[in-house]
Amino acid sequence: SNELTQPPSVSVSPGQTASISCSGDKLGSRYVSWYRQRPGQSPVLVIHQDRKRPSGVPERLSGSNSGNTATLTISETQDVDEGDYYCQAWDSNGGVFGGGTKLTVL
Amino acid sequence: QVQLRESGPGLVKTSETLSLTCTVSGGSISTSYWSWIRQPPGEGLGWIGYISYSGSTNYNPSLRGRVTISLDTSKNNFFLTLTSVTASDTAVYYCARHKGYGQTTDAFDIWGQGTLVTVSS
Numbered sequence: 001s002n003e004l005t006q007p008p009s010v011s012v013s014p015g016q017t018a019s020i021s022c023s024g025d026k027l028g029s030r031y032v033s034w035y036r037q038r039p040g041q042s043p044v045l046v047i048h049q050d051r052k053r054p055s056g057v058p059e060r061l062s063g064s065n066s067g068n069t070a071t072l073t074i075s076e077t078q079d080v081d082e083g084d085y086y087c088q089a090w091d092s093n094g095g096v097f098g099g100g101t102k103l104t105v106l
Numbered sequence: 107q108v109q110l111r112e113s114g115p116g117l118v119k120t121s122e123t124l125s126l127t128c129t130v131s132g133g134s135i136s137t138s139y140w141s142w143i144r145q146p147p148g149e150g151l152g153w154i155g156y157i158s159y160s161g162s163t164n165y166n167p168s169l170r171g172r173v174t175i176s177l178d179t180s181k182n183n184f185f186l187t188l189t190s191v192t193a194s195d196t197a198v199y200y201c202a203r204h205k206g207y208g209q210t211t212d213a214f215d216i217w218g219q220g221t222l223v224t225v226s227s
Contacts, residue, residue, distance in 0.1 A: 093155030
């Protein structure tokens with residue numbers, strides 16, 4: 001299967017570290033991108049090629065990818081980090097998105 | 107900076123054809139790859155397909171046969187056509203620019219604001 005699986009929700013306290021996983025068959029052999037979507041807004045690219053940050057994305061956000069799991073890590077979590085996060089990769093059929101993870105900062 | 111804007115009918119009747127336009131401003135359509143992505147209400151993102159600056163295309167197999175993506179370089183626009191629509195095609199439709207050139211490293215680095223298309227009889 002080329003599906004990407006994410007936990008539906010992750011909760012974190014302000015200032016703590018949040019980790020969002022994305023699992024797929026041999027995902028570590030593919031490049032993964034991550035997007036944040038706030039309510040009513042378009043998605044925004046926050047990580048590409050597993051671990052690269054676009055200009056303007058804070059260093060608090062980092063990515064890794066190995067084996068069957070990619071992980072987005074957000075350190076020193078702030079209220080502005082709340083939103084839905086989607087992983088994305090490419091397979092033989094084209095673009096694939098994970099189901100999304102709602103990050104709540106309690 | 108490059109900006110994208112989707113436009114088209116907000117309501118399409120069941121079994122008819124959905125047609126959307128993505129207008130690219132602040133840059134040339136002839137230098138990148140471009141995708142359409144959709145999001146049903148309350149659900150996640152789904153990739154529809156992409157077109158290159160030269161017109162080559164790649165579509166989601168689940169939509170192949172119903173979807174066509176084309177471009178007009180003279181107007182800096184690209185287009186989505188989806189035939190025989192049903193209620194399950196109701197979604198916010200986004201156009202997006204590739205950070206890359208149709209490779210497995212590609213990411214979607216610029217998105218339009220999205221346009222809601224409702225399919226109803």
